[in-house]
Amino acid sequence: MGTPLGDFVRAKRDSIQPESFGLPEHGRRRSPGLRRSDLATRAGISVEYLTRIEQGRDRNPSPSVVQALADGLSLNATERDHLRYLAKISGGACTGLQRPEPLSRDVRPTVLATLRLLEPAVAFVTNRLGDVLAHTGGFEAVMRGSGLLETPEPNLTRYVFTDPRARTFFADWHQVADEQAFDLWLGPSVETAEWFKAELAPLAGQEFTRRLDRQLPPPRVPLRLNHDTAHELRWHRERLELPRADAQQLVVLLPADETTAEAVERLRRRPGGTLRAIG
CATH class of the missing domain: 1.10.260.40 (lambda repressor-like DNA-binding domains)
Known part of the structure; x- marks a missing residue:
């Protein structure tokens, strides 16, 4: 083995x-x-x-x-x-799967304050499992209609592999799927990642399980979203790693072209987008 x-x-x-x-x-x-x-x-x-x-x-x-x-x-x-x-x-790999302590979904007040300062940018706080823990109103405006934020505790990895809408929403779905599966290697802990993979595998099927043994980091390329009202949006992504104890990241999506910037401005003018921490 x-x-x-x-x-x-x-x-x-x-x-x-x-x-x-x-x-x-x-x-x-x-x-x-x-x-x-x-x-x-x-x-x-x-x-x-x-x-x-x-x-x-x-x-x-x-x-x-x-x-x-x-x-x-x-x-x-x-x-x-x-x-x-x-x-x-x-x-020192795990020899057995015991349910680990659930990860804290709390986001530090200073990180939430940083998100407020980023408004109306498209930004969110996540962890390596893909949990969406907090986001700006700009993020909600862009993701509205995709299905990602429709659950009480949204998870990007679970959404990518189990929601059929994700295959349309992400123009390069296979790239995003590779990224989400690879991120599971990076924590937050071996036990937590192994439990998450075992729990998701029966729901996600072969598209997920066949990616779990890939060891090469996928290339980071611009993110392309097929929005139902704004057509294709292109983004550069910046990630800020928060302290290890948090096991969280602050991710900011930056428009990669003028067309995306103009489309996002129109989306922001639609009602309903506010800063949200997801407990």
């Missing part, structure tokens, strides 16, 4: 073209990407040891080995953080 760490190393190695590292082609290969021997040489470890890591037979590589693998794969800063996280959970 593999580990998240081994799966990530193997997937990343398979995604690398040898010539991008200045390595010669060796003719036809049984699998795509970088050979194990190439990565082992770049990382300064033996092929046998790399094989054990990829197959999950070594679950506790030292920090220096993890760093060497990151260097050997030429990981960027985000990928290096993810590699260290996977090394941590692969060595």
